[in-house]
Amino acid sequence: MSKKEDTHIQEDLSIESEFNALIEDYLKTNHRRKVDIITKAFLLAKEAHKGARRRSGEPYIMHPIAVARIVCGEIGLGSTSICAALLHDVVEDTEYTVDDIKGLFGEKIAQIVDGLTKISSGMFGENVSAQAENFRKLLLTMSDDIRVILVKIADRLHNMRTLGSMAPAKQYKIAGETMFIYAPLAHRLGLFAIKTELEELSFKWENPQVYSEIAGKLRDTHRMRADVYEHFAQPVIEKMNELGFKYEIRAREKSVYSIWNKMQAKGVPFEEIYDIFAVRIIFENEVGIDEKKRCWDIYSVITDIYKLRPDRIRDWVSRPKSNGYQALHLTVMGPDGQWIEIQIRSRRMDDVAEKGFAAHWKYKEGKIEEDTELDKWLKTIQEILESPSPNAMDFLDTIKLNLFSQEIFVFTPKGEIRTLAQGATALDFAYDLHSRIGDHCIGAKVNHKLVPLSEKLNSGDQVEILTSKSQLPKSEWLGIVTTAKARTKIEYALRRLRxxxxxxxxxxxxxxxxxxxxxxxxxxxxxxxxxxxxxxxxxxxxxxxxxxxxxxxxxxxxxxxxxxxxxxxxxxxxxxxxxVGKKTEKIDSKTTEYEAIDPKKTYILEEDSFNKNFIMPTCCNPIPGDKVFGYIKDNNEVEVHSIHCPVGFKLKASHGNRIVNLEWGSYTQFPFISAITVNGIDRMGMLNDITKVITAGSLNIKSMSIETNDGVFEGRIIVYVHDVNDLQTLCSRIAKIKGVKAVNRRQN
Structure with missing residues (x-):
């Protein structure tokens, strides 16, 4: 037997083994046993993709099987979605048509495959308007059959798990697109486990060094957290066993990405993140026992043992989030002097939290409230689609406002509850009631007190909107509203008035x-x-x-x-x-054309780079040593962005074909600006000591602001540095000054 034949046999065995694993996953579920149609879909996909290989070199059919396993095991969908997952690339990549799929597998599977084919050529195309159009198609297919987007998310998850075989620029594009669109979609659909993994993988591929540093610190400090958990859990377990509860208790650590996010938001190092783990208590659904009552029974057990922090109670049991999430959250002071967050939920609630709306089908008895919440959200999306912003990127931003929002609950004067995104204003509420009310809104009463349109609302507020027929929408209102629904309605009204x-x-x-x-x-x-x-x-x-x-x-x-x-x-x-419909950043009578940049190459940033094609935008101000990428503009200028830059996220997601891989070369002359924050105990001479350290390091200060309050000071310093090493050395020297408690770099 030749080596080639032996390889084919081994590959066939691997394919068969993976498919058998899929069937085993399926048979463990509560879905009807439709193994025959799944096998039929597998055989067709295997034949259609015969000879095709992924970039990694493995047979292409392994990808649809892997997607089907995610759809079945991690999202909890049934045979229709599994078949669609197995066939999701057949129409696009082979000679088969949607009509062929319809003839062989029926209307529903063909409809889902057709929806996937419409958006599978990449979420985003060559130009901005095509990207927005593809995204609009995706959202339309969502409202038609939510399973289309669930299979698409599974497809993206497997692509992210196997991203290592791609070129760096391609990795940036796919990771940026995932973080910008797919992770928020997964979050909004309640797929918490998948949303977390998508964020984690995006972060890992874009920031391997930072990821590995935080992961290493998590491993090093795991034993310490395990001891804290055991000291906390022991008396709780004893009491719950005594009461005869059927439950599971465990500690769950935050993901690397969420820890890094918190470090950036607070400007603190890993060592100052104290809520790295939470305790989760999952109780079994018992016949005749009310879930809500059991949550509060367990709450009572915990608060009898430990002191409660009253401002940190979150009751998502009585009023679920609009993505279906239900749980009772509380924070208590543990025996080791640390605040510990506890999440109490039933087994059903846990399934919904991990698998989203798909999990409802397992428990469904008629139409339940959470499904209605999903319908409400899809209706909002439909309203936005009916009058989209003429600017394609604004359209993507508008939709994104609604993807990653936390909710608040406010009341109308008659006591009706309305759900809004956190940060919503009185004007957002007016447009949530009706576009006519929003258009003629002149003010509001919040809890019977007169407030302006820009007043931010809080959960539990009772809001009455005041209107006047003479009032008309104003363009400055776009700076007041925070929800996509209100923004879209104002833009539509302004265009109509115009x-x-x-x-x-x-x-x-x-x-x-x-x-x-x-x-x-x-x-x-x-x-x-x-x-x-x-x-x-x-x-x-x-x-x-x-x-x-x-x-x-x-x-x-x-x-x-x-x-x-x-x-x-x-x-x-x-x-x-x-x-000609172009945006211009330079107002000049001529446009400089630079030499062509090849997105497939890696470019080295040298001393003279910034006299040529490369420019440094002010959104993130990267410095030598930071991980960076380039965005090729129309005239072949290349913007250099930090890998963490929020503007860069959008560029990676929407202009993937213009992303180029960059690396720093030798850089010693040209200075870059960077910001640091310093805080500590104030004393006489503190400011003088800090400036001495900076000037002793031969660095120049661009600006400095320090505030003191009750003996504590906090300052922000912008300095000129040559690279990351300069900045790290400066931070470590300032940290040694008496009274200084923390020094951290801040992204500008």
Whole structure:
């Protein structure tokens, strides 16, 4: 037997073994036993993908099987979704059509495969408008059959698990897209375990060094946390056993990504993150015992033993989150002097938390409240889709506002509960009630007290909206609202008002030329645009309609308006740029074209790089030693972004084909700015000691601000450094100053 034949036999055995594992997973579920149709889908996919291989070199069929296993075992879906997962790439990559799938497997499986095919060419295409269009398709298929997006998330999860075979620039694109879109979607659909893993894998591929450092520290300190947990759990276990509860108790550590996120948000090192683990108590669903009552029974047991922190109770049992999550959270002071968070939930609640809405089908008896919450969210998405923002990236941002939001619950004057995103304002609430109420809103009463439209609401507030027929939406309202629903409705209303105003202005212009021999030709309009410095005909008519522009008393004067040279002047350049639909960051009479950049190459940033193609935007201010990537602009300029940059996240997600891998070369001359925060116990001479340390290191200070309050000081210092080593050395020297408690770098 040749080596090639032996390899084929081994691969066939591996494929068979994986498929058998899928069937075993399926048979462990409560779904109906439809093994025949799953086998049929597997055989068709195996034949269709015969000879095809993944970038890693393994047979392509291993990918659909892996996706089907995630769909079955980790999301909990049945045979229809498993078949769709096995067939999800068949229509796109082979000769089979959706009609073939329909003929062989029926309408429902074909419909899901068709939905997956529409979005499987990559969430995002070559240009921004195509990306938004693909995302819109994805959301439309969600509202049609939620299983489409669940299978798509499973597909993305397996791709993330096998991302190592991709080139670095491709890894950045896929990881950025995952963090920007797929993780929030998984979170919103209640797939907590998958959302956490997607974030973790994205972070791991983009920041291998930081990931490995935090993971190492977690391993090193695990024993200490295990001791804290055991001291806490022992008396709780004894009491619950005495009462005869059927339950499971365990400690669950935060993910590396969530720890890093907290370190960044608070500007503290790993050693100052104290809530690394939480205790989870999961009790079994027993016949005749109310879940809600059992949660509070366990709460009572814990608070009889340990002192409660009253401001940290979260009752998600009485009022579930809109992604279906239910649990009772509390925080108590443990026996070792540490605050410990406890999450109490039933086995059903735990399934819902880990597997999202798919888990409801396991427990479903008629239509339950959480499904209604999902329907409400999908309805909100539909409303946004009906009047999307004309700017594609704004559209993505608008949708994202609704993906990763925590909820608050507020009441109408009649006591009706409304769910809003955390941070929602009175104006958001007005638009949540109805677009007409929002459009005419002039103020609100929160708990019977008059407040402005910008007032942020809290859970439990009772809100009454005040309206006036004379009130109309204003563009500044876009800076007040925080929910996607309100933003979309305001933008729609502003566009409608603008069209009406433009129509009025056009009528005023036409009326002014009545009885003359003047005709409003394109040439006349161009002269008026130049003279009044407007970029479009609609803007010109709007300005006339709202009396911003007063037409000359003798209308014949518009024939003599001086037409500017279209090649000169800032305004003409902007008009020209807007006319072709391009955004311009530089207002200049010429655009520099740089040498072409190849996205497949890795570029080294040397001393003279920033005199050539490469530019440093102000959003993240990376310095030599930071992990960075490049974004290729239209003129081949390359923006250098930190791997953690929030602007960079969006670029990776939406312009993956323009991402290029960068590495720092030797860099000693050109200084970079970086910010650090310092805090500690205030004393005489503290400021002087800090400045001495900075100047002793031959570094220059750009700015410095320090505030003291009740003997404690906090400062922010912006310094010029050459690289990360300069910054780390500075931080360690400042940390040695008497009274200084913490020094940390801050991303600008």
């Amino acid at each position: 069209r009406e105003m433009a129509k009025t202005g056009e009528e005023m212009l036409n009326k002014s030329i009545e009885g003359t021999n003047i005709e409003i030709t394109p040439a006349i309009i161009d002269r008026m645009l130049d003279y009044y410095q407007k970029v479009s005909k609609e803007e010109l008519f709007c300005a006339i309609g709202n009396n911003e522009i007063t037409l000359p008393q003798k209308i014949e004067k518009i024939l003599t308006l001086k037409k500017q040279n279209p090649n000169n002047g800032i305004f003409s350049y902007m008009k020209q740029a807007l006319h």
